[in-house]
Amino acid sequence: MSTIQAVVFDLDDTLYPERAFAFSGFDTVVERFGQRLGWGSAEAARMRTLFDSEQSATVFNAVLEESGVEPETHATLIAEMVATYRQHAPRIALHADADRALARLHGRYRLGIVSDGFLGTQQAKIEALGLAARIDLVVLTDQWGRDHWKPDPKGFAHLASEFRVPHASCIYVADNPAKDFLAPNRLGWRTVQIRRSDGIYAGLVAPSGGKPQAVIDTLDNVDACLLG
Ligand SMILES: [Mg+2]
Structure with missing residues (x-):
């Protein structure tokens, strides 16, 4: 690998x-x-x-x-x-394990986000969470219109291209098996589901080809997925 x-x-x-x-x-x-x-x-x-x-x-x-x-x-x-x-300007905060993971991985890997949702809404969340300073590239797929929300591959392809890294050197960490893993799997990324007990989409079923390659229940354990 x-x-x-x-x-x-x-x-x-x-x-x-x-x-x-x-x-x-x-x-x-x-x-x-x-x-x-x-x-x-x-x-x-x-x-x-x-x-x-x-x-x-x-x-x-x-x-x-x-x-x-x-x-x-x-x-x-x-x-x-x-x-x-x-x-609205949301009052939200990072999950504690996400905060720790970003701190731990910063400087050791290129860090990115690929997110769907209405552009202005997602921008307000990024702002509220202070992520611009902690993530190298935030890709909000709605900038190209709703046709390019996941599972469309454009956001993933754009990010790998901007980072100038091969798809096989990218990993996507996400929560929703119904839509998150199909495109990165097809492109040759590694994929990991974070399954949180309070996650809204954790129980959804993956389409054919859309299963995550690994599942973790806290981002404190994401590092092991990056090895090999
Ligand atoms: Mg999600």
């Missing part, structure tokens, strides 16, 4: 808990719309509960319905709430 030269991470639920972003977004929505709708901490708590339920994709709709807000206003309000959520 080739020597690993580039260690590339996914962002959401790999380096920081995605639930924390969602909760930060709900709090911001309640702060912004609370006065107008009579919402407060009860609605914020309800959003958190809904996020952990099967209604996670329709949190604002559900709370609007439950709180008796005029149905005619829902569509406009939901659009405004979604925009607020996506554009």
Whole structure:
């Protein structure tokens, strides 16, 4: 096997808990719309509960319905709430083991990120987490449009090319077997799943060719995957 030269991470639920972003977004929505709708901490708590339920994709709709807000206003309000959520400056922090891994690997490997998601939202997360100073190259696939989100290979190919390292010397560390490993596997990268007990996507099934080559449960153990 080739020597690993580039260690590339996914962002959401790999380096920081995605639930924390969602909760930060709900709090911001309640702060912004609370006065107008009579919402407060009860609605914020309800959003958190809904996020952990099967209604996670329709949190604002559900709370609007439950709180008796005029149905005619829902569509406009939901659009405004979604925009607020996506554009807010999140109050989030790195997982402790991610913080330690970045400190340990810095200077020994080229460090990268390949992340999907709305461009402005992902940029705000990178900013909030202070990652620009700790990662050599952050690749946000939405810069090329949604067609290039994973499992499209463009982000991975771009990163290897910018780093001028062969694909076989790259490793991708990510949480979501449904979409994260297909492209890097095909390109010849090494792939590792970080399976966190509170991860939103940890239980999803990998498509054919999309299984990670190794699984770890903390980034404290990632170093062993880089050897050989
Ligand atoms: Mg992820």
